[in-house]
Amino acid sequence: MPNILDKIIIIDVEATCWEGAPLAGMESDIIEIGICLLDVQTGEITDNKGILVKPERSTISPFCTELTTITPEMVAKDGISFKEACSVLRKEYLSQKRVWASFGAYDLKQFQRQCSAIGIGFPFGPSHINVKTLFALKNKLGYEEGMAGALKILDIPLKGTHHRGVDDAFNIAKILNWILNN
Template identity: 70%
Template structure:
């Protein structure tokens, strides 16, 4: 299958988290896949959405809700199974034939771990861009900076709610386009 290079899929996941270690028997699960398409020629961001995922191995803690604004009720009423979310990435975003990007390696590792643990296929092709590292190198920073810090350095506003995948994906796309220009 030929790689499609016109658009890059930008991903930002939110996962169940705790203030400290996970409770006994719980493993961090993806609860939102923020996704959008970045047109590499125009910088236009399209198809931006947050896919809410019902966690199968953990619950949404109060700490997690404070950080992400995602509540236990949201994942119960709006959430879909992880496998169904992966099908959306493959069918609607052509995730296996496009380059994908995230801010740092966390999203890549979380997907790899969860797919492996649940015995489901990895939804992306082999080409991943770590926007966090690329930004630091491009701007000759002494160390990597967070997404909010990168936007600030670019003089761009942080749009939406920080730590909501749907909004963070769009903000990361803006950072990535600033590097590609």
């Protein structure tokens, strides 16, 4: 089945992390999937939300909470399983039929690792846009700039809280929209 090219799904994940090496026996788990849709024709950004995910192979460290503002209590109260989150992506965002984008390769690799480890199907189709690389190429930077730095270069204010998937997805959509229209 061909891709639906009206909108691009923008993804930004936050995952469990530690200051230094992971604690013994812990694997990095996605704890938030930030998502929105970028309308290719109009540049409108819609359906922006953060899906909180309960970690299955690790816990949220104080360092992780400091970085992301996501607490163990938040995911315990409002989080869903990773499997359920992938189902939401497939059903509500048509993630296997649409092109999707993230800032860098981390999000793609984290999804691949976690799907493989847990034994569930990858929720996305094969067409992935690496906005970080595309931005560097478009601007002839010679290096890949971080998301906040890319926004600064474009003189676009950072919306929300950096390292919150819901806000970073929206900010990435603004960068990709600029790339597509300049």
